[in-house]
Amino acid sequence: MIGRRAELRTLKGVLDDARSGRGGAVFVVGEAGIGKTRLAVEVAELAAADGMRVLRGRSSTIGPMVPFRPLSEALLGVARNHGQDLADEIGPYLPALGVLVPEWQQDTGGGFSLTVIAEAILRLLTHVSERNGCALVLDDLHDADAETLFILEYLTDNLAISRTLLIGTIRDVPSDAARIARSAAQRGSCAMLELAGLDQETVHRMAAACLDAEAAELPGTVAEQLWRTSAGNPFVVEELLREWFDDGRLVRSGGSWHLVRDLPAAVPAALVHNIAVRTEHLGEQGIEMLSAAATAGQRFPLSVVQRATAMDDRRLLSYVRAGVAAQLIVHDETEPGWYCFRHPLTAEALLAQLTPTTRGRLAARVADAIAALYPELPGEWCPLVGSLRLAAGDRFDAAALFARAGRRALMGAAADSAVTLLTKADDLLTEHLDLGFRGEVRETLVYALGEIGRFEQAFELATSFSGMATPTQVVALHVRMAWLAYLAGNYEDGIHQVSAARTAHGVAPYDEQRAAMDAVHANLLLEMPGQDNIATAEQLANQALSLAEQHGVPAITCQALQVLGIAARERDLDEAERRFEQAQQVADEHRLSLMRTHVLVRLAGHRVLSDADTSSLELARQEATRTGAITATCALDAIDTLNTVLRGDFPAAARRLPDNLDRTTRLKLSDLVRYTHATRAILAAHRGNRVDMAAAITDLEEYGGETSQEMSLCSGLARPFCSLLEEDVDRARRELDLAAETEQARPSGFHLTGQHGLRVLLDVLAGDLAPDQDLPSSAAGRMRWNRQFVHWATAVQLGRRGDPAAANRAAASALTAAEPYRMARHLGARLVTEAATADGWGDPVGWLRGAEEYFYQASVPAVASACRSLLRNHGEAVNQRRTGHESVPAELRRVGVTVREYDVFCLLAKRLGNKEIAKRLHISPKTVEKHVSSLLTKTHSASRVVLSEYATVIAR
Template sequence: MRLSSPVVIGRDTELDVIDARLSAARASSGRAVFLVGEAGIGKTRLTEQCAHAATAAGMELLRGRSSSTGPVVPFRPLAEAVLSLARTGRLPDNAELAPYRPTLARLVPEWRDPAVRDRVASVVELAEAVLRLLTAVAGQRGSVLILEDLHDADAETHAVVEYLIDNLAELPVLLMATMRSGRSPATDLAWAAAARRCATVIELGPLSAREVHQFAAACLDADDLPDELIDRLVRDSEGNPFVAEELLNGMISASALVQRDGRWRFTASPAIAVPHTVTHSVTRRMNGLDPEARTLLHTAAVLGRRFPVAAVRAATGIEERALLGHLRAGVDAEIIIPDRSTPDWYSFRHALTADAILTALTPTEQSALAQRAADALEPEHAGLPGHWCQLAAGLRQMAGDHRRAALLFAEAGRRALADGATSSAVTLLERSYLLMSDQPDPDARAGILESLLYALAEVGQAERAFALVDQATWINASTLGVEQHVLLRTRLAWVAVVTGRWSDGAAQVRIARAILGSDPPAARAAQVDVVEAHLIFGNGDGGDRTALAERLAQQALAVAERAPLAETACQALQLLAMIARSRSFDEAEGYLTRMLAISEEHGLPLWRISALFRLGVNQSMRTSEQTLLDQVKRAAELSGAILLGYSIEVVYAMHAVMQGDYRRGDEIAARCAAATARLRNVDDQQFALVTAAASAAHRGQRRLMEQRLDDFRAAGGGESSQIPLAFGFCEAVCALLEEDRAGAIAALDLARAWEDQHPNTYYMTGRSGLRPLLDALGGTADSADLEAVAATSAATLRWNRQFLHLAKAVAFGRTGDVDLAAAEITLALEAAAPYPMAHHLGLRLVAEAALADGWGDPVAWLRAAEEYFHNAEVLVIAGACRGMLRQAGAPRGQRRSGHDRIPARLRDLGVTVREYEVLLLLINGHDNQDLALRMHISPRTVEKHVASLLLKTGYANRKALRDGVRGLSSQDRPAGPRQ
């Protein structure tokens, strides 16, 4: 049983137009509607909907179709339409139609009178007769004439149709005709009629990816469909419903798509053949072309879905003028279309069209065409630059020359890798590696595998990389030279570095060193040294191991710069920059700048992006600016560097949390945690999980924080370098929001103890910011202690600076240096500007000391902090702020219902809930009397509220007040955290 969609998908606009034209026809406002589109796009389906709607409304229906097969029959679609009435006895028999019966007899055999000599009526007479017939059968309900495939009709039929179009305006008749897109007499007729405003042309485009999904779901009567099924349908059908339907039926017939346990699933069946109906459609159109044009298209199909004109010309030897004529014929036959993205390129109209053409050729013919094309291309384009390399590789593969094809695909893959297109590089190199598998050349195969491992590392496919090496039984000392063997093991160890698989990487390094022996060449030793240095630092316990990692990196860098080995130098500089951050961000950025220069000089785009990424991270940590990170993110997306993309994303998530955008932080962290877990990128996965915990902690949501920290520890976070963040950035902050200062200090102590044993590069753990502030508040840190902290590298980060300036303010205030304390407060507030939660937490903490020591503006600070935490629903600390305000004898802001709906700008001016209600009505143009009635107060009270609003806002009159605040509405929220 064939599957078909029971509903029309993606044509709502077109159906609305058809319904409107049917209604207009019933009201004696006739018109023509032309449906234009490629084969299979859904023209017939829409005519079926039109016919069904017309019949349901009681309208008379006439249908006819043109044909491209068999002898040409004049007026065929019109004759079919009229005969559809005759067959069912619906031909009218009235006096008004009698004069036209002889003319209509040309279309209706039973109306012919043998006693009367045939008279050849003019086309105009026949057209008028058809028009009278349509009017006669319409009656009170109207009639519909549907003519399909008008592009295959004869010129006389077109002339009748043109006459009908121009004379339908006041008749109860709808004419609907379908035709193929592309230049033809039929489309010329349609567009000319549209220009005269007596017809509507509907161009049917392809279904969108979402609509293809809906179409498949309707065909299969299921919503939960495999992603790979939808991807295939979208790719191969290109939104053509007929092709999508044929593909579905082909998959089911071949048992590649089966229904099990109520769900559709793909099986391990072989690839699906091109549906017969698609092949037949393409073959029929090909047969209408001359032999040389068919040869051209056969050659083009061998070249692929897209093909350059120059390649076809070189492979066929067809003279240029004739070639262009054949291309035009292919376009008119709807087989090929000009490629809009690339001049002088064409593409087959559908992904399956080229396959359908190839099925008409024997394997021998395909191979011969491919061989001829490759032999013509390679001399024509010396060195096969750009796309020519990949094109030649595909031709060599089709010709059966697997070794040459493998080497060309490898070259194309390495070029893609050099250009930063890592996903494309993986595809090309995997294809090359597979083709080389049966070739007796282990060194060439090893070189291809080494490049593939590097590409797999960049896209995060560590499992695939390790599996390839495990399956490669030919990787051994007897088949490979030392250099190739070491390169493979070193490259696999680097895959482990990139994905945080420290023990796997260490095992590969041990193998590489064993192969190298006791006196290795300096260049090969440097390549192993730098990878081992990364492994030591990434999985180290600090102290001596960090020093060892730095020595190995410096040693590798010295050799790499002499050799030169640009990639090894970049690897060394990247690690040295990470280690140097603990001493000085300026020193770290010096290494990164050298790394950037080397990558640009030697054309290493991925290393360039990596250097810019680390510079961008430093910029965001020091200043909170993310402009450089944004640029790097776009570059990573273009290059397909998936792992780097997630590394940037988790930084975005952390900064979203710091800046109070918790919803965005949660969304990014969840997405990255899931993706990096699949990629086994452990370091970024753990960072995403601890970031999610921080999002809960910074909102005072302890239970959620603890659940997320459990997830972090389950992913190995309890043994990772991010554990100080769990203590100092999560648990300590959450404790402070709960007014548990002792708990915060305990958590910060745990973070410090871990860092003392395991130096790391995460500097927002409280050691250089929050902890000095708490020490200053507790009286255990003076100005000298704080200056010592300020001299550290971590103290230059903006997040830490805000707390450190507050700590200095507390210390100065305690000794009576009020001016110095005020200066430090100013610096603190400036540093805290991007971080609303930290800003108000800091104000709450220092307000206590300021009240006790008599300096600063603690009442204003407490009011601002209370406002923020109340709106953020962090109630414990908000209540503490109110309690301190009471102790200070300061009035508190009202908390009546609706207060949180007042925009922050107005609330800061002291506007009350009642005044805000008056303001909203005033903005909408209500006068005092109307306001009084609506609010159940007196006009005098309204006037008092208006006067108060004018006084508080500073506007001169009502109009100025309305104009000044018109953009504000009851939907505006006060400034606060984005939940």
């Protein structure tokens, strides 16, 4: 740490910040050998000494990039030390981490987007750091793969919510990692710590320490020579000292150190020369062994080196010991039988000494050795052997291996790396005659491009399939990309892919392909505004279902049945339920885990709408957790939160919304972000808060929601209710008219926009529907939220017809339907009380008292005041809203017990007489007698004894 004390203090400060709850990231940048890793290791040791959890990983320095390598290495330690608590804490995100850690892999039936994996890692770090903090050290990020860098950028922007410090080391060369770090630093998301070379004085002190001497014992001329030759690079300083000492140039005599021969001055050449000198004494076979090791990578197993060099055990181990003694290689303690070079520059210097021909021959031998020892070429071996085959001049085998590695990367959610590997394979096959293989590679490459959202490039590449792929391959690819676009909420891109699929095959595709195109097209149409979209989607889904059942394609069957279930909601809720249950049965029979999750989400949403049944939400959430379907989990949370608003549990909804919005925004789930903003607006409206409602609607508009289905939801479920809570019925009706126009212009799958429930009630109350006129009837009107208002409207009509008994039955049905919806229940009752009073049905006084109490407690003064006025019109005593009124139990407030009467009531529980009560309350006995009489009337108590017993029960 000589010369790095200031940097160490800086890192110690951000480490303390992380432990205290202010997580973040810092990147240590500098040239090779400058001390980045040494500084990071020192900080990691300080973190461990303070009780923090330390996770470490590094990128591959030699050979091809391996997806997620540094992150996988870091998280393996967590897997060894955490069990069920991880599943409990990060829930559905745990399967996404199976891409990085084999122990967490699950058969989920599908892959995960990079954003989901990044969010999973963020949640894992948040959990791991919860108690004492965590230091995540990632080394050599300049060599990291695209997937790791994507996650790195995501973590950098979001670690503030955890107690984790990310420390990354990056070589000061042009790289994506350096670009990401500098961009993050500019926007304040991380800190950059750039290490410069040591000055001459510091090199002097460092050299003396390396020689276990005092600075005065090392002449300034030696230190100056070291500084000039090394340019202040600590690693080169160490290597030069070692070389000078080993070859006798640097000697100790007379109590100090001296140089006895001249020295070369060029740093790269000096380092290469240094390594060459230190390997000379190993002999030709020793150099061959180390060169083979360097060809295999920064880390290498002895078994590969032995097979490539054909050495026996005794000779191999003797050269390994010599390499360790020369401090060229060290034992890798993470895995038995593995070694690594002491520094990446060591391996690079060894390879620099080889001629291209020698390197090619050695690459072929190492590739053969790896293939013999690891026939399946798992993990990083496949792309490494591909690079070795290419170095040996075997372009076709290299292309095959890159293609194989690319497919694996794609299956492991490493689509960026897949694109890189598949592009290499595609380039190598440009002049190859095996057109079938070229077509397969190109098809997979197009799919990988679609996975990372590069749709235009993917489409352009797909159109170049002529002569190297069949139309069947092209159609299948576009259909698959369309479904991915649907899941990601990129509906217009999905429609574009369906169109491309239809164009690619012409007018007469195979039945299975036509079914696939129709099914995904139908799902996309349901999510897009358009007057005929639902009808068109149902027609396409019926065609797809018929063909899918005929040819036995269960996944397409499920896709089609979901569309038919949603379309059926327009006319028959029971039919919709049957369609969703049929889709679930198909998914169960064919073990389509991910598809089953999507079906359960649809089914849960349907049951919430049809009868406020939330039990299916929990079942769907459990399934989404098991399969790691993060998008489905977010959708379920969004549905549940809106349902919580409708149920009137406003504090719970307010607690959930920020997390919902934060998560969906980070995951870039545009449709769910808009849905969450709409829910914010509805929550504010149902609280009578017009300012917050308007702010949420503005946020929705700015997020592209002006022409979205979510805006239709706000038009019918937010604005009119806010107006009703302001006692402005006329404005509410105008807003419902606007909502109807919006719904007509852009029909949606939302059936809560007021047209099938609240609008019916307000039209009846206004006299727009005559008592003998039939009310509008629809399947949407039978959904429970809408049903409560339809029943109230029916009661009003029956009362006006002169049938109070039937009106009472309809009112009872309305109250039953409204049972889950606390605010709407009281609002509906308040709206009909004047009609009920005029026509002699229902319990208007009881409804007004309940509504007045509710809206007073909910701080909705307009409705509470209106209820009090109506109660006075009935000749009823009105609650006095004095200070302390909230202390009166709800059941007593409902019958009009005042604050002072409640004081008397409490003392009755102690069986006190009027005089004693008067003395305690500082009022006259006559006033006490008056309050007791009022309490007897309001509580319907037969005697003072009964009233006292009731007071005792309430007190208890």
